[in-house]
Amino acid sequence: xxxxxxxxxxxxxxxxxxxxxxxxxxxxxxxxxxxxxxxxxxxxxxxxxxxxxxxxxxxxxxxxxxxxxxxxxxxxxxxxxxxxxxxxxxxxxxxxxxxxxxxxxxxxxxxxxxxxxxxxxxxxxxxxxxxxxxxxxxxxxxxxxxxxxxxxxxxxxxxxxxxxxxxxxxxxxxxxxxxxxxxxxxxxxxxxxxxxxxxxxxxxxxxxxxxxxxxxxxxxxxxxxxxxxxxxxxxxxxxxxxxxxxxxxxxxxxxxxxxxxxxxxxxxxxxxxxxxxxxxxxxxxxxxxxxxxxxxxxxxxxxxxxxxxxxxxxxxx
Numbered sequence: 576x577x578x579x580x581x582x583x584x585x586x587x588x589x590x591x592x593x594x595x596x597x598x599x600x601x602x603x604x605x606x607x608x609x610x611x612x613x614x615x616x617x618x619x620x621x622x623x624x625x626x627x628x629x630x631x632x633x634x635x636x637x638x639x640x641x642x643x644x645x646x647x648x649x650x651x652x653x654x655x656x657x658x659x660x661x662x663x664x665x666x667x668x669x670x671x672x673x674x675x676x677x678x679x680x681x682x683x684x685x686x687x688x689x690x691x692x693x694x695x696x697x698x699x700x701x702x703x704x705x706x707x708x709x710x711x712x713x714x715x716x717x718x719x720x721x722x723x724x725x726x727x728x729x730x731x732x733x734x735x736x737x738x739x740x741x742x743x744x745x746x747x748x749x750x751x752x753x754x755x756x757x758x759x760x761x762x763x764x765x766x767x768x769x770x771x772x773x774x775x776x777x778x779x780x781x782x783x784x785x786x787x788x789x790x791x792x793x794x795x796x797x798x799x800x801x802x803x804x805x806x807x808x809x810x811x812x813x814x815x816x817x818x819x820x821x822x823x824x825x826x827x828x829x830x831x832x833x834x835x836x837x838x839x840x841x842x843x844x845x846x847x848x849x850x851x852x853x854x855x856x857x858x859x860x861x862x863x864x865x866x867x868x869x870x871x872x873x874x875x876x877x878x879x880x881x882x883x884x885x886x887x888x889x890x891x892x
Contacts (some may be wrong), residue, residue, distance in 0.1 A: 722735070
């Protein structure tokens with residue numbers, strides 16, 4: 576496999592991760608974009624990579640065999656977050672427009688590389704999740720207090736649910752067959768049954784939630800709190816909080832391998848690792864800490880919404 580690195584100069588570096596005789600990796604090539612990338616998503620068969628470019632109002636389609644951009648798709652105003660349905664049929668684009676009638680989601684057909692529909696939602700930043708069968712999409716808008724549930728077959732709204740002020744993250748658990756929405760302002764997590772589309776539980780945490788994601792297996796949900804410098808773990812089997820970890824200053828992202836959760840913090844040049852196998856064995860243990868660069872991320876001039884930490888092709892450790 577090759578490693579792709581999104582740069583701040585409208586390019587993506589293609590790196591051969593195998594160490595050369597000098598002990599360093601080799602730059603294999605460069606992918607030139609029309610503008611600076613903000614987020615990216617892999618296609619269903621890993622043949623194409625999609626990159627959002629907010630300033631140019633486009634999404635780039637990159638052929639991963641040739642490492643070249645084959646098309647730039649007009650994707651609405653300020654296209655930011657990208658999310659691919661599990662079945663790979665549609666790519667969903669969050670439009671973080673300042674214009675009320677232009678904020679929402681743009682749906683792109685991944686076979687024709689063209690826009691199918693724009694669906695207005697609420698104002699602010701948009702996060703997306705999908706049901707296991709890809710028939711339902713869940714969209715948040717940080718400037719509202721609602722979760723929008725959409726039918727992906729006919730691209731129409733099914734229901735709107737109140738989930739608290741500034742819903743900042745949404746995720747789906749196959750284990751519980753439920754949708755989880757984190758409210759940044761109120762610090763609560765709404766649990767919504769995927770079949771009935773009803774709120775079945777409200778999990779109280781604290782204001783400052785910034786990310787919510789399930790580890791592989793969909794049992795353990797990690798709720799990252801930027802203001803509290805903490806990560807709380809939710810057990811999807813009963814929707815209870817089982818662990819509360821103190822982590823680095825201003826944590827804002829969580830990524831996973833099969834064995835660990837990796838917590839990245841804006842105010843620390845290190846990251847915390849939480850061993851997933853210990854979650855059902857111990858109620859309290861300390862995360863591991865490893866260095867991550869020379870300066871904390873918040874000292875750099877630009878931070879994209881894309882994950883800063885990504886598992887390699889050998890992600891089972």
